[in-house]
Structure formats: structure tokens, C-alpha cells
Amino acid sequence: MEKVYLDYNASTPIDPRVVEAMSPFLHAYYGNPSTSHWAAVPAKEAVNRARRQVASLLQCDPSEVIFTSGGSEANNHALKGVFHALAHKGNHIITTAIEHPAILEPCRFLERLGAKVTYIGVDQYGEVSVEEIEKAITDQTILISVMHANNEVGTIQPIRQIAELAKKHGILVHTDAAQSVGKVPTRVDELGVDLLSIAGHKLYAPKGVGALYIRKGTPIESFIHGAGHEEGRRAGTENVLMAVGLGVACEIAEQELANPGIRELREYFWRQLQEAFGDSVRLNGHPEHRLPNTLNVSFKGRPGSDILGAVPELAASTGSACHSGQIKLSAVLQEMGVSAFDGQGTIRFSLGRYTTKEELDQTVQWLKSRGYTE
Numbered sequence: 001m002e003k004v005y006l007d008y009n010a011s012t013p014i015d016p017r018v019v020e021a022m023s024p025f026l027h028a029y030y031g032n033p034s035t036s037h038w039a040a041v042p043a044k045e046a047v048n049r050a051r052r053q054v055a056s057l058l059q060c061d062p063s064e065v066i067f068t069s070g071g072s073e074a075n076n077h078a079l080k081g082v083f084h085a086l087a088h089k090g091n092h093i094i095t096t097a098i099e100h101p102a103i104l105e106p107c108r109f110l111e112r113l114g115a116k117v118t119y120i121g122v123d124q125y126g127e128v129s130v131e132e133i134e135k136a137i138t139d140q141t142i143l144i145s146v147m148h149a150n151n152e153v154g155t156i157q158p159i160r161q162i163a164e165l166a167k168k169h170g171i172l173v174h175t176d177a178a179q180s181v182g183k184v185p186t187r188v189d190e191l192g193v194d195l196l197s198i199a200g201h202k203l204y205a206p207k208g209v210g211a212l213y214i215r216k217g218t219p220i221e222s223f224i225h226g227a228g229h230e231e232g233r234r235a236g237t238e239n240v241l242m243a244v245g246l247g248v249a250c251e252i253a254e255q256e257l258a259n260p261g262i263r264e265l266r267e268y269f270w271r272q273l274q275e276a277f278g279d280s281v282r283l284n285g286h287p288e289h290r291l292p293n294t295l296n297v298s299f300k301g302r303p304g305s306d307i308l309g310a311v312p313e314l315a316a317s318t319g320s321a322c323h324s325g326q327i328k329l330s331a332v333l334q335e336m337g338v339s340a341f342d343g344q345g346t347i348r349f350s351l352g353r354y355t356t357k358e359e360l361d362q363t364v365q366w367l368k369s370r371g372y373t374e
Contacts, residue, residue, distance in 0.1 A: 014204060015249060021244055054211050075106060082218075103147070130161045204253075265357060
């Protein structure tokens with residue numbers, strides 16, 4: 001076995017079924033879906049079908065889905081769009097300290113425009129407290145944005161309870177669901193959210209496409225101004241090729257959502273690591289409320305970058321960086337209170353649709369023989 005890929009939270013390969021569905025739109029169907037002649041018909045039908053496929057996964061109306069260039073754009077649209085639309089009502093946004101930069105950086109930008117942002121911390125498992133969010137609410141609060149699942153440790157946040165709290169106060173709720181869509185149920189009515197972001201390359205669609213769910217009646221300013229595409233909410237000729245890819249990826253994800261295979265593989269992998277390294281390896285993140293594919297662990301006493309550096313055949317992510325001999329933990333691990341000693345050896349293994357038991361066995365062997373030796 002030459003290489004093993006265990007970094008599905010970073011990006012997924014494109015599913016062959018997605019490639020097949022996209023192929024005709026590379027050469028045969030080239031019309032602009034916003035025009036009305038014969039060449040537009042296949043393109044328009046394809047976009048509409050893709051929108052229905054995304055909506056089916058989220059269990060929402062297709063008109064509540066707009067296509068974006070990815071998760072970052074969807075997050076930016078949600079935050080900036082609500083801030084500008086509700087400037088007359090208030091300027092306060094609540095989020096968490098462990099959000100993806102695609103949330104944190106737009107928040108910092110909005111602070112330069114006059115927004116007041118409260119960054120709520122998390123507990124040792126990476127879970128935010130609903131009570132702490134409630135304490136942060138003011139009469140100026142217009143939006144609460146909390147990720148559905150953390151990209152590093154996989155902890156799933158109590159979004160439904162947060163949404164119920166927000167509803168009592170008349171506050172909108174957005175969730176960055178880039179990591180959770182396709183892995184766990186993300187039905188918007190069950191979550192209770194007003195806005196939800198999707199990133200295509202996290203669920204076997206291409207990079208460069210995503211979607212934003214906007215509940216009917218939600219006040220939000222357009223992110224890109226121009227012509228009236230996406231019902232006037234995002235200008236720009238529709239990217240038919242990418243929309244088709246995301247739509248099919250969502251349809252496949254909906255069909256495979258109940259498959260317990262990845263969770264079982266992850267648990268098998270964790271047992272093998274424990275058997276191989278005993279107390280020298282510890283789990284990060286919530287032991288139960290966690291994405292089924294994510295295993296974030298710390299190997300004691302050796303930097304994660306050194307471990308992976310000794311096993312170049314293995315693709316995974318570290319939770320710390322070493323600069324000039326100084327170990328710097330990720331913001332997520334710091335917020336969780338992970339010590340520098342434990343955190344330096346953190347590696348995130350994220351499994352996916354094509355992960356095999358044999359690959360996991362090989363990974364453990366590599367780690368034992370080269371990666372982590374005491």
C-alpha cells in the first residue's frame with residue numbers, strides 16, 4: 001500500500017457519479033440558463049434539478065437555496081447580509097471562539113464597520129454552552145452564528161437548543177454546516193436555523209461550489225450586486241457545471257446518510273490505536289456528540305508534524321505548528337484547554353467514503369514502526 005488518505009475533513013475526492021453527471025455540461029450544454037431560447041433549456045433544467053437535490057437533503061423549499069462559490073462565500077453572505085439588512089435593529093453578533101476562519105474573519109471585518117461581536121468559549125470537549133450564549137444576548141443582538149460541527153475535533157454543537165433560545169428573543173440563527181452536511185442529518189426545520197452554509201468539496205463535489213440556505217422571510221442583503229440571478233440574492237450567471245456537481249453529491253449523501261460504516265471504521269481505528277499506544281494516546285473532542293468520521297487524538301511527547309513527517313505516505317492534519325522551536329496549538333485546542341504537552345502531538349484523522357479497514361491497519365503499522373516511537 002503506497003499511500004493512505006485520512007484527511008476527508010480537509011477535502012474529499014470527487015465521487016465518480018458526480019463527475020459523470022457533470023461531464024455533459026463541459027461540452028454539450030453551454031447555454032446561459034438565464035436566457036429564454038433553446039440553448040438555455042437544458043442548462044436551466046439542470047440548475048433547477050440541482051437546487052431541488054440540495055433542498056431535499058436539507059428538507060427545505062428549493063427557493064430557499066442559493067448557489068455560491070463555496071462555504072466561505074456562504075458564510076460571508078450570511079454574516080454580512082444579515083448585518084446590513086438589520087442595521088436598523090442592532091449591531092450585535094454572537095459566535096464562538098472555535099469557528100472556522102470563514103466566520104471569524106468576516107466577524108472581524110464587520111467589527112471595523114461598527115459591529116459588536118461576542119466570542120463564546122467552549123468546554124473541554126469543544127462544546128459551547130447554551131447558557132453562556134443566553135447571557136451574551138442584548139437588545140442589540142441580531143444574529144447568532146455557531147458551527148454545526150467543529151472541523152478539527154468533530155464535536156457537534158447543540159444547534160437546535162440555540163435556535164430555540166434565539167427564537168424566544170427574535171434573533172436570527174446561522175450555522176456553518178460545511179463539515180456536517182452529508183455526515184449527519186442537517187434538516188433545517190429540525191435544527192431550527194434561519195441560514196445554513198454548505199461547502200461542496202466536503203461532500204464529494206468539486207471545490208469552488210457551495211450553497212446557502214435562507215429561510216423564507218429572512219432579511220438579508222445581496223452579497224454580489226448586479227443582475228437578478230438567484231431571485232435577486234446573488235448576481236452572476238449561474239455556474240451550471242458546479243451546481244450539477246453539488247446537486248448530485250447531495251442526492252448521493254441523502255441516500256447514504258444512514259450508513260453506519262464510517263462510524264464503525266472510526267471506532268475500529270480508535271481501538272487499534274489504543275491497543276498499539278495505550279495511555280500514550282488520548283482522544284480530543286466529545287466522546288459521543290461527534291462527527292462519525294472524525295478522530296482527533298494526541299500522541300504524548302512528540303509533535304504531530306514530526307510524526308506525520310516520518311510517515312510521508314499518510315495524509316492527515318496536525319493540531320499544532322512548530323516555529324523556531326516553539327509549539328503553537330490551534331485555537332480550537334487552546335480554547336478546549338488542551339495542554340501544550342498533549343496538544344503538540346495532536347493529529348486529526350478524518351475518514352471518508354473510500355476508507356478501508358486495510359488502510360487503517362496500515363496506518364497503525366506505520367505509526368508504530370516510524371511515526372510514533374517513544
